[in-house]
Amino acid sequence: MEQVRVGDAHFDNPQRLAISNTIRTAELASRIEFSVFVGTSHGHPRAYATQLHNSLVAPARTIVIMVDPDARALEIVAGGWVRDRVSDADAQAVADEMAGIIAGGDLAGGIIHGIEELAQKARAHA
């Protein structure tokens, strides 16, 4: 499996900037808060992702995307308000697409694609 890290960090600065810009654009378009965590999940990935989600200011209106490259785990956690706009089936479809891109070695590209797709699906249901 190809290692997706860049040096000691997961991203270089242009990739960080691209992810931040994508989040900003998606939030403006969908009115959903996006939060992306890339790192080590402690314990079960799903439980850790919900811990991250519950630590945010407005979990109900937030989507957390958690990627653990070492565990090869991807979790999307959507709050109650968000689920009226992005169904779990939609989230699963996006998660599968993201996992395919990340498995190909493009971590930043997979994340950006996922954010854009989730925002687009939210707009479609708004």
Add this chain to the structure above:
Amino acid sequence: MRQCRSRYDHAVKQTPNPAVRRASRAASAAAAVGLLATLPLLAGPAGAVPENWSNPDDVDTLYALGVLVGLPLALFVGIAFLVYVPSLVRGGRQLSSGVDDEWFGGPRKTRDELADPDGDESKAGGASARW
């Protein structure tokens, strides 16, 4: 006056007579030697302390080393301790600033400060994937 062969003769003042120059040098040397000879007299007996000056005891070598080396070293160690210990007590790096973990749009919280995971009554949903 003899002719000067220098390009800058207009700026150089020539002594008219070499004998006068030699006498001037000898007088200067004698004055310098005389001044040096009088310095010990001005200083007084070796080791003597002038009147009205304090005459403290000799400083112990270990004490001097302690003040000049030990004290700055202790200050350095103390400041380093105060800087690094709080972060060590908190349990290491923060989630959003570590090399390995990056959290876009997340709060600056340590792992121990995270909220509890969802329970059965949670209204959150989402999806999972592995590769």
